[in-house]
Amino acid sequence: DMGALSNIAAGHAGARTADAPDEWLAAQRADYRTSYSWPLALNTPVIGAINGACVGLGFTTCLYQDIRIASENARMGLIFTQRGLAIEHGSSWMLPRIIGLARATELAITGRLVDANEALEMGLVNRVVPQDKLMATVREIASGIATKCSPLGVAQAKKMIYQHLFTDLATGVRDDDASMEMMTHSEDFKEGVEAFVEKRAPRFTGK
Numbered sequence: 001d002m003g004a005l006s007n008i009a010a011g012h013a014g015a016r017t018a019d020a021p022d023e024w025l026a027a028q029r030a031d032y033r034t035s036y037s038w039p040l041a042l043n044t045p046v047i048g049a050i051n052g053a054c055v056g057l058g059f060t061t062c063l064y065q066d067i068r069i070a071s072e073n074a075r076m077g078l079i080f081t082q083r084g085l086a087i088e089h090g091s092s093w094m095l096p097r098i099i100g101l102a103r104a105t106e107l108a109i110t111g112r113l114v115d116a117n118e119a120l121e122m123g124l125v126n127r128v129v130p131q132d133k134l135m136a137t138v139r140e141i142a143s144g145i146a147t148k149c150s151p152l153g154v155a156q157a158k159k160m161i162y163q164h165l166f167t168d169l170a171t172g173v174r175d176d177d178a179s180m181e182m183m184t185h186s187e188d189f190k191e192g193v194e195a196f197v198e199k200r201a202p203r204f205t206g207k
Contacts, residue, residue, distance in 0.1 A: 031166065036089040039064045040162045043155035045145060049138045050074045051131060055113065063094040066158065068124070069138050070116045071131040076124060077113035097165060099123050150188035151206030 025033050032041040039046045048065035054076045062068055062076070070076075080086055087108050095104040099122045107114070116128045129137045145154060156179050164172040183189050187207040195202035 029163075034090065036060060036064055039066075043151070043158070045142075045154060045158065047138050047142055049134050050076065050116075050125065051134055053113075055079045057088070060089050060091050063091055063098065067126050067141065069127050069129060069134065069141070070119060070125040071134040072116050072128060073131055074116040074119065074125075074128075075113045076116075076119050077111060078107055079111045079113070081109060082111040147201065150186075150192060150202070150204045152186055152188045152204075153183060153192075155206075156183060 025038060028038065028041040032038050045066045046064070048062050048068040050062060050068060050070040051074060052071075054062055054070075054074060056079055059076055059078055078087060078091065080088065092104075092108070095107065098104075099107075103122050106112075114122070114124070116125065119125045120128045127137070160172070160176055160179055163175065167175075188204045191202050191204055
């Protein structure tokens with residue numbers, strides 16, 4: 001939004017981005033208590049449908065999505081250095097962990113845009129699809145998670161992945177095993193086994 005940037009450059013305050021609910025946010029680890037990082041703490045997956053230009057703040061926002069699906073006409077980049085800025089809202093922490101240090105540094109310094117295929121090649125997006133199939137693909141992924149996966153298992157898997165970005169391997173092994181032990185006592189585990197044995201779709205409850 002060049003209008004917003006123009007206001008900031010002229011010394012006028014920009015609109016404040018809406019935060020997650022304060023009470024919920026206060027219960028999360030400090031790393032998740034920001035305007036943009038809080039989706040990492042959600043129990044449910046966040047799936048991004050990227051279509052057209054995904055630059056600046058749009059690019060920053062997509063880094064906090066769990067799964068990113070791009071249309072063939074998507075273009076992505078930081079662009080900040082080309083506007084007299086640098087990098088924002090933890091992108092400097094997230095981007096190297098998604099695409100690696102060398103590629104992250106290049107994108108941050110040059111501000112160049114990458115097309116959908118290059119974004120896929122560098123691991124910035126999970127999949128590239130034709131534009132007219134973008135939303136159908138995203139809904140298919142979401143539906144598959146909703147109908148085939150345990151809500152409790154999904155929440156725990158996401159929690160372990162992001163939590164262990166901040167820890168060492170030994171802690172990851174310990175926490176994963178404790179999580180798995182907890183899950184073996186859940187109703188969802190019992191249902192998952194029974195559904196497999198009975199060759200039917202599971203009916204998970206998230207308990």
